[in-house]
Amino acid sequence: MKSKVNKILSLITLFTLINCNQQPAERAIEGKTRKELVTFSPKVTGRILEIYVEEGQTVKAGDTLAKLDVPEVSAKIAQAKGATSAARAQAQMARNGATADQVRQLKAKQKGLQEQFQYAQKAYNRARNMYRDSLLSPQNYDEAFAKFQGAKAQLDAANAELHDVQTGTRFEKIEMAEGQANQAMGALQEANVAYSERYIIATNDMEIETISLNKGELATAGFALFSGYIPDTVYFRFTVPESKISHYQKGGNVKMLVNYNKKEISGRIVSIKQLAKYADITTAFPDYNPEDAVYEIKVIPEHRNQLGNLLVNSNVILK
Template sequence: MKNTLSKSVLFILILAVSGCSKPVRITEGKIKRETLAFAPKVTGRVLKIYVKEGDFVKRGDTLAMLDVPEVNAKLSQAKGAVKAAGAQRDMAKHGATANQLTQLRAKKMGITEQFKFAEKSFSRAKAMFADSMMTPQAFDEALAKYNGAKAQLTAVNAEYNEAVNGIRPETRTAALGQAEQALGVLQEVEVALSERYIIATNDMQVETISLRIGELATAGFPLFNGYLPNTTYFRFTIPESKIGNFKKGENIEVNVLYNKEKLKGKIQTVKQLTRYADVTAAYPSYEIEEAVYEVKIIPDDMNAAEKLLVNATIIL
C-alpha cells in the first residue's frame, strides 16, 4: 500500500515538474541568396522587354530597350557642331584659299589708292591752312579723312599678311580645341544613346520586373531584380546567450521545413547585428540587453541548395 502511494506521489511530482518547465525553443533561420538589380542610366519610356520573370540571363544579354527621343535630338545637334568645328579647324590649318587671296589683293589696292588720295589732299590742306586760305573746320575734315584712310590701309595690310603667311599658332590651337570639344560632346551623346539598352552585367535569375512596356523608367530606378547563381546561404540570428555554441568553420546540419530535406554546411561568418529589427526568426528569444548575432552558413552541396525556395524557413 505504501509502495503504491509512494509511486503515485512520485508520478504526480514528475508531471508537476514537467508542466512547470519551459518548452525547448527551436533555432529558426532563413534561406537567402545574393541579389542584384539592373537600372537604366538614362530616363526613358520602356519600349521593349526581352525577358520574363524567372528567366536565367547571362552577362551581356539585352534585358530591355528604352525610348529616349531627347538623346536623338542631341545627337543631331552634336553632329552639326562637329562639322562646324571641323571646318573651322581645316580653315585654320590650310589658311586662305586662292579666291580669298585675290579678293584681299583687290581690297588692298583699292584702300591704298584711297590713302594716297587722302595723303595728297591733306598735304595741300596743310599748305593752304598755313597761308590762312582754309578754315579750321575744313582742315580738320581733311585731317580726319587722312587718318581714316591710314587706319583702313593698316587693317587691310594686316589681313592680307595673315592670309599670305598663315594663321597664328594660337588661332590654330583654339580651332583644334573646339573641334576636339565638339567630338567629345558627340561621343557623350552616342554613349547616352547606347544606354537606352539595358544590358545584364552578371549572370542572374530574374525575380521581378518593376515596370511594364509604356511606363517611364527614370535613371537609377531598379527595373530588374534577381538572384546571383551559386550564392545560396543559410542565415540564423542567435542571441548572445547562445552564440558560444557556434564557431566559425564548424560543420553544421540544417533542416528545411517545407520539404523535410536535410543539408550540411559550414559556418562562414559570425557577426553582430547593429539593429534588433534585423532578426528574421519567427519566434526570437533573447533578453533586451543581449546582443544579437548573425550566423551565415554556406551549404556543402550548392547544387541542391540552389533548388530551395528563397526565404523558406530552416531549423537547426
C-alpha cells in the same frame, strides 16, 4: 460531496505545481535560406516597347531583357550631329586660313589705298612748299596734312591686314576651334551612348524573380525593372542570442536541416556580427532575454552547386 471537491482541487493544485517545476523545452535555432540579390535598371527614361524574359526564367550575362523607346535621345543625337558638323567646319576653316579670293581682295584694297596715299603725299608736299612761300593759308595747309596722315594710316592698316592673312591663322584660334569641335564630338558620343542604353542588358547570370513593369509603361532611370537572384550563391542566415553564441566560432563547421524537404546540409560559418535591431532576427519565437545582444551568423554551404533549386526564405534549423 465536499470531500470530492477537495480531492479535485488537490489534483488541480498538484498538476499546477508539476507544470511550474518543469523547464520549457529549448527551441532550436532557426534561420532562413538566402541568395545574393541583383537588380537591373535602365540608365535612361523611356517607355517599354518589348520585354523579352519572364518571371522565373534564368538569363545569362549579355542577354537582352527589354527594349525602351527614347525619342528625346534621338532628338539630342540630331542636334549633336549638327553641332559637330559646324564645329568641324570652323576648325577646318581656321586651319586653312584665308581663301585666295580674300587675299586678292586685300591686295586690291592695298593697291587702292597706296594710290590714295601717293596722291595725298604729293598734295601735302605742294601745300608745304606753298605755305613756306606764304602762298597758302594755315587752314589749307592743315587740311592737306590731315589728308596725308589719314591716307597713310589707312595704308598701314591694309598692309597689316594683308600681312596677317599671308602669315596664317593664329594657333590660339586654331586650338579654340579644334576644342569646340572636340566638345561637339563628345556631346554626340554621349548621345549615342544614351541611345544604346535603350536596350537593357543582363550584366551577369540571374534567376528572375520580379518584373516590376509591363509593356507600354514608363520606366524611369534607375528604377529596378528586373530583380532576382544570382545562381549558386545560396547561404544561410541565423540569429543567435548572446547566451548561445559561445557555441559557434567563425570558420567552424555546422550541420543544418531544411524544414520543407528534410535535407541535411553541411556548411561553414563565415561571419558573426551583432545586430542592431530586434526586427532583424530570423527566429519566429525568440526565447531569450530582451537585454541579451543578438548576433547574426552567416553560413556558406560546402557544395552550393549540389543544393539544386533550394527555395529562398525557407526555414532552416541549425544543429
